[in-house]
Amino acid sequence: MNSNRTFTMLKPDSIEQGNMLPILNMIENAGFKIIALKYKKMSKDEAEKFYSIHSDKPFFNDLVSFMTRGPIIAAALEKENAVEEFRELIGSTDPQEAMDGTIRKKFAKSKGENAVHGSDSDENASIEIDFHFDSNEIFS
Ligand code: IDP
Numbered sequence: 001m002n003s004n005r006t007f008t009m010l011k012p013d014s015i016e017q018g019n020m021l022p023i024l025n026m027i028e029n030a031g032f033k034i035i036a037l038k039y040k041k042m043s044k045d046e047a048e049k050f051y052s053i054h055s056d057k058p059f060f061n062d063l064v065s066f067m068t069r070g071p072i073i074a075a076a077l078e079k080e081n082a083v084e085e086f087r088e089l090i091g092s093t094d095p096q097e098a099m100d101g102t103i104r105k106k107f108a109k110s111k112g113e114n115a116v117h118g119s120d121s122d123e124n125a126s127i128e129i130d131f132h133f134d135s136n137e138i139f140s
């Protein structure tokens with residue numbers, strides 16, 4: 001377990017709206033080091049697996065079709081206390097509740113299409129990094 005790492009995705013809405021570079025800029029300016037980066041489209045299978053914890057939620061099918069309708073940026077990030085600090089940088093799930101200066105406040109349009117993913121624990125950060133990256137794709 002590595003408490004200085006977290007995992008993020010720039011979701012399809014961010015890419016579609018041309019916010020890829022501004023969001024990556026905010027992440028770097030907040031002191032996160034990008035140690036792995038991938039531009040890819042998730043398959044339905046991958047998205048269902050990645051979000052399997054939400055499989056019984058009413059929004060699950062919408063979430064999977066949203067996350068597979070276009071490419072995402074997947075990234076592993078490094079910073080002290082990365083998981084918590086990155087959750088602070090992205091803001092609340094619902095952009096209407098997100099604080100000023102957060103990524104979701106600035107770029108998200110709705111609770112479903114909310115610009116970015118951020119791991120919620122060290123354990124999940126590690127699982128999610130391994131889900132998207134081989135060890136030789138990580139430059140720490
Ligand atoms: P998080 O991304 O802030 O950790 P989670 O509760 O883990 O939020 O939900 C995962 C993702 O599922 C959210 O980022 C969002 O895209 C979607 N989602 C969560 N709650 C809702 C909802 O009430 N309606 C529609 N989509 C939702």
Ligand code: MG
Pocket residue numbers: 118120
């Ligand atoms: Mg979550």
